[in-house]
Amino acid sequence: MRQPFFSALTFLFAIYCSPTYADLSLTLNEEEMAKANAMYQQYCSLCHGKDRAGYKADNAPSLKSHSMLSTAYPQLLFDSIAWGRVNSAMDGYSRDMGGPFSDSDIILLIRWLAQKESITPVELTQTSISGDALKGKALYASNCASCHGDKGQGVTAPAIADQLFLSSATDSYIKHAIVNGRDDTPMQSFKNQLEDDEINDLVAYLRSQASGWKKKPIELAQWPSADEYVLNPKGQDPTFNLREGRYVPAHEVVRALEDKKKFIVLDTRPGSAWQRIHIPGAVPMPYYRDKSKIADNLPNDGTWIVAYCACPHAASDSVINHLRSLGYKNTAVIDEGILKWIEMGLPVIAGKDKVVGLEDKDG
Structure with missing residues (x-):
C-alpha cells in the first residue's frame, strides 16, 4: 500500500475511528461498498447527483473529481461531511451536530468515494505560503468572484470564505486547486493564466479571510412531540397565493405566523441544521428520512403544511412531492428558502430557544 495513504489515513483513524473500521486498507468488500452506496444515495445524491457528478442542487460540487478527492482525502472530506459548511446549504451530518452519521459511517463513506474513483491520495505540505493579500484581493475579484462570489459566499461554485473550509484546508491544498483546477467541474487550471507569485498572493488573500473555527459539538435540543406539530391548532386556516401551484412567498408565511394561523412548518434540511437555526415552530423532517415515516403524525385533514430547505427547493420539493403522492x-414550499429568509431579517430560532432578527441573526 502506498505510504502517503497510510500516513494520512492513520492520523484520521487515530482521532476519529471506531474499531469497526480498524483496517487501513483502501479496499472495501462488497457488503461495505453496498452499504456506503446506499448511504450516499439516501443522504447525498439529492444535491451531488446519483452518479456523484455534482450540481444537481445548490451547485453542490462533483464528488468524482480526482484532483479534489486526492487532496481532500481524508481529513478535509471528513470535516466537511461531519461539520458542514457555514453559511451554505451543506450542513453537518455528524451525530454530534444532530445529524444521522456516526464517525465510522463518515469514514466508510469517504473510503467509498476514494475507492469508486481509484484515487491516489496526494501528500500536501503543511507549510504556509507567503504572498501579498492586498494584491490577491484584486486577483480574486478579476478571476474568482464571478463563480465563488464577491465575498467568497459561492454563486455557481462552492463557498470558499467558509470558516470550516479555511480552517481545514492547508495553503498547499488551496494552491493545488488553483494551479491544477478541478476535473469534472467548471473549475479551470490557472497555471497558464497566473504567475506563481500571483497564485501565492491569491492564497494569501483567501487565508486572510479566516477568522478561526473550532470543532465544537452543539447542545442538542429535543425534537418537537407530535402534539406540537400543528401551530395554533384553534386558529383559522391561512390563505396562501402559490406560484406554480407550489411555492409560497416568505412574507405570506410570516404573516400567517404573526396572525396565529393554523398550519404546520416542516424543516426538511438535515437534523443538524434544525438544531442550529430554524423558523419558529418548525418540525424537523429531514429529506433523507425513510419515506414510510415522513407522514407519521402529520394530519391529512386539510391542515396546511409548508416546507422549507436551504437550496431553496430541492429537499423541500422532495418531501412535499411525497406528501402529495399520499x-x-x-x-407548499417556501419559495425563498431559509438562507434568504434569514437575509430578509425574518424571525428564526437560534439554538434551543432564542428568537433572533436581522440584527443578531448569528447569535
Missing part, C-alpha cells in the same frame, strides 16, 4: 392537498 393525498395531502394543502402543501
Whole structure:
C-alpha cells in the first residue's frame, strides 16, 4: 500500500475511528461498498447527483473529481461531511451536530468515494505560503468572484470564505486547486493564466479571510412531540397565493405566523441544521428520512403544511412531492428558502430557544 495513504489515513483513524473500521486498507468488500452506496444515495445524491457528478442542487460540487478527492482525502472530506459548511446549504451530518452519521459511517463513506474513483491520495505540505493579500484581493475579484462570489459566499461554485473550509484546508491544498483546477467541474487550471507569485498572493488573500473555527459539538435540543406539530391548532386556516401551484412567498408565511394561523412548518434540511437555526415552530423532517415515516403524525385533514430547505427547493420539493403522492392537498414550499429568509431579517430560532432578527441573526 502506498505510504502517503497510510500516513494520512492513520492520523484520521487515530482521532476519529471506531474499531469497526480498524483496517487501513483502501479496499472495501462488497457488503461495505453496498452499504456506503446506499448511504450516499439516501443522504447525498439529492444535491451531488446519483452518479456523484455534482450540481444537481445548490451547485453542490462533483464528488468524482480526482484532483479534489486526492487532496481532500481524508481529513478535509471528513470535516466537511461531519461539520458542514457555514453559511451554505451543506450542513453537518455528524451525530454530534444532530445529524444521522456516526464517525465510522463518515469514514466508510469517504473510503467509498476514494475507492469508486481509484484515487491516489496526494501528500500536501503543511507549510504556509507567503504572498501579498492586498494584491490577491484584486486577483480574486478579476478571476474568482464571478463563480465563488464577491465575498467568497459561492454563486455557481462552492463557498470558499467558509470558516470550516479555511480552517481545514492547508495553503498547499488551496494552491493545488488553483494551479491544477478541478476535473469534472467548471473549475479551470490557472497555471497558464497566473504567475506563481500571483497564485501565492491569491492564497494569501483567501487565508486572510479566516477568522478561526473550532470543532465544537452543539447542545442538542429535543425534537418537537407530535402534539406540537400543528401551530395554533384553534386558529383559522391561512390563505396562501402559490406560484406554480407550489411555492409560497416568505412574507405570506410570516404573516400567517404573526396572525396565529393554523398550519404546520416542516424543516426538511438535515437534523443538524434544525438544531442550529430554524423558523419558529418548525418540525424537523429531514429529506433523507425513510419515506414510510415522513407522514407519521402529520394530519391529512386539510391542515396546511409548508416546507422549507436551504437550496431553496430541492429537499423541500422532495418531501412535499411525497406528501402529495399520499393525498395531502394543502402543501407548499417556501419559495425563498431559509438562507434568504434569514437575509430578509425574518424571525428564526437560534439554538434551543432564542428568537433572533436581522440584527443578531448569528447569535
